Amino acid sequence: MKASAFNYARAVSVSEALELLQTHGERAKVLAGGQSLMPAMNLRLVSPELIVDIGELAELRGITATGTTIRIGALTRHADLARAPEILRHAPLLAEALRHVAHPAIRNRGTLGGSLAQGDPASELPACMLALNAIIIVRGQAGERRIAAADFFTGIYETALSPQELLVAVELPVVRKNSVHFFHEFARRHGDFAIVACAAVATEMYVRLAVGGVADRAVMREFAADSDLDDEMHDFAAELDARDDLHATADYRRDLVRKIGAQTIAEAKCRA
Numbered sequence: 001m002k003a004s005a006f007n008y009a010r011a012v013s014v015s016e017a018l019e020l021l022q023t024h025g026e027r028a029k030v031l032a033g034g035q036s037l038m039p040a041m042n043l044r045l046v047s048p049e050l051i052v053d054i055g056e057l058a059e060l061r062g063i064t065a066t067g068t069t070i071r072i073g074a075l076t077r078h079a080d081l082a083r084a085p086e087i088l089r090h091a092p093l094l095a096e097a098l099r100h101v102a103h104p105a106i107r108n109r110g111t112l113g114g115s116l117a118q119g120d121p122a123s124e125l126p127a128c129m130l131a132l133n134a135i136i137i138v139r140g141q142a143g144e145r146r147i148a149a150a151d152f153f154t155g156i157y158e159t160a161l162s163p164q165e166l167l168v169a170v171e172l173p174v175v176r177k178n179s180v181h182f183f184h185e186f187a188r189r190h191g192d193f194a195i196v197a198c199a200a201v202a203t204e205m206y207v208r209l210a211v212g213g214v215a216d217r218a219v220m221r222e223f224a225a226d227s228d229l230d231d232e233m234h235d236f237a238a239e240l241d242a243r244d245d246l247h248a249t250a251d252y253r254r255d256l257v258r259k260i261g262a263q264t265i266a267e268a269k270c271r272a
Contacts, residue, residue, distance in 0.1 A: 003041035010053040014060065017166055018141050020052045026163045028052050032075055032114035035106050060113070060168055065090060070172045074113025079104070081112060090174045093132060093181035093199055097124040100183070103191045113167040116152070119159040119217070122193035124185065126153050127212035130220040131181075131199040132172050140165040153217040179203045182268035184260055185213070188247065195248045196256040202268035209261055214253045215241045223265070233262045 011017035021028055029048035031037055032055060040046045054060065060075040065086040072081070081087050082098040101107055101115075101124055115125045116136060129136070129149035136152045138145050138161055145165070152160050161167055175181070185197035194213040201208045203225065210220040221236050223229075237257040242250035 003038075004044060004047045006041075006048055007050045008053065009050060010055075011057065014054075014057060014139065014166065014168065017052055017054050017057070018139065018164070020050065021164050021166065022141050024050050024052075028163070030054055030114075030117070030166065032117075033077065033109040033111040034114075035102070035110040036114060036118045036120070054166070063087065065174070068174055070174060072112055072170045072172070074116075074167045074169055075111050076113075078107035078110045078112070078115075082107065091132060091172050091181075092175075093128055093183055093201065094125075096181065096183040097128050097197075097199060100124050100185050100187070100190070100194070100197070106191075112170060116170070117159060117161055117167045119153055119155070119157045120193070121153075121156055121215060121217050122195075122197075122213040124183075124194060124197050124199075124212065126218040127197050127199040127210040127220075128183070129170070130210035130218050131201050131208050133208075135171040136160075136167060137169040137171060138165045139168045144168070146171075150220065156216045158217075175201075176203060180268055182264050184264045184267075186256055186260055196253055196260055198257070198261050198264040200264045200268040202265070207265050207268060209236075209265055211240070211257055211261065214257060215243060229262055229265060233258050233265070236261065 009020055027049040031051050031053045061073045063084050063086045064071045070090050078098050078101055082095050087094050115123055134149040136147045147160050180202050182200045185194040187194050197212040199210045205225055207223045210218055212218040223232050237254040242253040244250050
């Protein structure tokens, strides 16, 4: 099957992209890396009237580290993130998670912003954004909005991004010297979407665990570092609004959260 007919515009600036989105609204789709959009169009799950190609906007690419934050442009590709010195030094959780994202051909084209804007609950990156307390920066013609990751993902393939806005960057706090990160996931084959993905950040005071692939969006819980791990994970898993699908039942997913979540937290605490 092939995509239905559509018009195409290559934006030469963020301002032009925003003008096109303001004019066409929900009839337009943004093309970044295309690794999610093009398959959906070919299957006719989406049929936009206009494709707004932002792939050549250099201002939306790159990584900048300051004393307290790391700013990542939305068009930064997965492969570049996974090997960037700033990420390996200040946000190693991302580098760990990106090894689980699809296959090299996908990682060489897929972008951070495109993945987050897609809002797929089985994607690895939303869970990482929650665990890292990321801020998602979106821009419209009225200006920028800074949205906490916990408020950005609103449902299956749904986010707080409006049709007239563009996701332009992500900001992460620089990791504390005494904090550690750990990522683990279960998928039927390497490169498949996660049935359960767990991202953890641990310090001597707390462990922050984010879980993806289970509910209609990634979910996070913070535990005291000295809490009873078994009891905490049992309660957390039981409260999850887990989903059934062709790959796993809700009960199976909750059981995986108990086991993989406990393992992820234990390994993160050991590193701490």
